[in-house]
Amino acid sequence: AQKVTQAQTEISVVEKEDVTLDCVYETRDTTYYLFWYKQPPSGELVFLIRRNSFDEQNEISGRYSWNFQKSTSSFNFTITSSQVVDSAVYFCALYGSEYGNKLVFGAGTILRVKS
């Protein structure tokens, strides 16, 4: 079974639409960390957010927001009023002792924002 599942392989939206990227994870750890990274066409991964397992407070940063729900083991990412520059591959990742204290990445979701 996948440890981090990003079920959406590819999403296409039109500019200014809102879009939510799903992330579901599996772990037996009580302490763990979740991350979102953005990989634009240039290839460099950009850190977006880190969440620890004890902090279920949702976070908003500009047009970005994250919804962490331990009850459903989900850490979803929403982009409000998407822009062409948001086009990238987005990776959700998990860090915890169950997986050897290493980052475990999901398969990624390709987001295409059309003008």
Add this chain to the structure above:
Amino acid sequence: GAVVSQHPSWVICKSGTSVKIECRSLDFQATTMFWYRQFPKQSLMLMATSNEGSKATYEQGVEKDKFLINHASLTLSTLTVTSAHPEDSSFYICSRGVPVPLTQYFGPGTRLTVL
């Protein structure tokens, strides 16, 4: 600004030659750095953990003699792909972590093409 640099950003080599990729931590003395490999349209796969002053820890299935890692200083880790073959063509990415808050920051990646 960038906190991890990689050099070169791309390299083309002939089959049978060796290629060295450098990864530098620009703002932090990193005792641990990580090397990942990413195939087109796929996720990141951790290859090894580079430890300053000691041997690297390789993931299962990664050939130690093929992918030589040296972490001779707190700011520099190198990955040498020895006797490269076309199947070694890939995007190689390094990262460095910070113990607290456990966030990994990634370099821009090196695209290796073996002819």
